Amino acid sequence: MASGSPLHQTLVPLLTSPGGSLSDDDAQFLLVPIHIVTHASQLPPEFLNPSVDSQLVIGLDCEGVDLCRNGALCVMQMTLIQQSGIVFSTYRYKLTMFNSKLAFPDAVYLVDAVEGGKALMEACKPAIESTYITKVIHDCKRDSEALYFQFGIKLHNVVDTQIAYSLIEEQEGRKRSPDDYISFVGLLADPRYGGKSYLEKEEVRVLLRQDPAFWTYRPMSEMMIRAAADDVRFLLYIYHKMMEKLNQRSLWHLAVRGSLYCRCFCINDIDFADWPPLPTLPDFLAAEGYVPEEEILSVLNVPPGKMGRVIGKRGASIRSVKQSCNAEILIGGAKGPPDKVFIIGPVMEVRKAEAILRGRMIDL
Structure with missing residues (x-):
């Protein structure tokens, strides 16, 4: 030492x-x-x-x-x-x-x-x-x-x-x-x-x-x-x-x-299976009747050429999604991975964000 x-x-x-x-x-x-x-x-x-x-x-x-x-x-x-x-x-x-x-x-x-x-x-x-x-x-x-x-x-x-x-x-x-x-x-x-x-x-x-x-x-x-x-x-x-x-x-x-x-950014081919399990709800909170919605991490793949639609001009598109959903939305950006969006939050809010973002990727 x-x-x-x-x-x-x-x-x-x-x-x-x-x-x-x-x-x-x-x-x-x-x-x-x-x-x-x-x-x-x-x-x-x-x-x-x-x-x-x-x-x-x-x-x-x-x-x-x-x-x-x-x-x-x-x-x-x-x-x-x-x-x-x-x-x-x-x-x-x-x-x-x-x-x-x-x-x-x-x-x-x-x-x-x-x-x-x-x-x-x-x-x-x-x-x-x-x-x-x-x-x-x-x-x-x-x-x-x-x-x-x-x-x-x-x-x-x-x-x-x-x-x-x-x-x-x-x-x-x-x-x-x-x-x-x-x-x-x-x-x-x-x-x-x-x-x-x-x-x-x-x-x-x-x-x-x-x-x-x-x-x-x-x-x-x-x-x-x-x-x-x-x-x-x-x-x-x-x-x-x-x-x-x-x-x-x-x-x-x-x-x-x-x-x-x-x-979050440690995405791999085995879907985080090598990571420790998430903490479980402690018994004393469950005994109080507190049953929070499960929180998850979702990784959304963005097709080539579509990230601009996801982000929007000066980030306007991604900001509007964040304002609509009670979830954290993160972009890999220059550090990467450049073709993925990471969403963290309660399951229903994450699914809502996924749906909005997928809609932004659809060709009009």
Whole structure:
């Protein structure tokens, strides 16, 4: 495991910080090392060997070259912090308090897939697929796609903060438009979840536009290390603030939608048969008489030359379908797959969206 004096450090919010907004008071933060990992021996054994006796909640993100199935994954960032808090497992459906007494030190780990290669990522596979490690991530779809197609890893047991944000908004009576997906920058700026500006993110975006290979360069620059750490150092704080707000029904939908989002772009010839089953409705919700409509993922094939009709001028067609149906509708776009539409939601709403979209493809 990583040892010695770290060359890089960052500040991680204490989970016990009161309220939602974080000030610049150092008392609200914990100074932790940033470890650049090129070999599995530099990672905590508790992470590499998931166990019911050492359940973890980690912050997770990935960076790469136009990250997707074909866009190289270069860095997988993780935050591992030992503090009293809440563990939510989307597959055992438990929301429990924990007081971690494990051996590993608090740290941000940057798993270098460029230097460590497939051997390093293979060593991480049991943890990323484990039900004993909850992965907190913002918008998991492309990260999951890259992990699956490049390393055969099926991202599992996630709490997607983008989904959680939408559920909290719905739970508190605030409706959002069909295309209103909160960005991580927007989420972090929300005073309920940190109230922090993330100006450095735009700086990195500018660099990526100028040089798409930014994340491939080695050794990693100071800016790369800081940017990678910044994308995960607030995730566990946001997670705990969200867990305080989500009710049991919303937690159930969070579990199911997170599972569907993980497999969304990971389409294969066996219709996701190699993926874990979706979470089942817990007995205590069924006992309350809560019987939600089944939520599904549907993949619609679009014939050559018809995607323009599906999307419409400046996206008008696809927006109108989203407004008509209570379902998420996603297009593969430039990252692909370019000939498919992905629909996630309750069965009846998904079927309604399918029918409308098929109608748009018919030659007049």
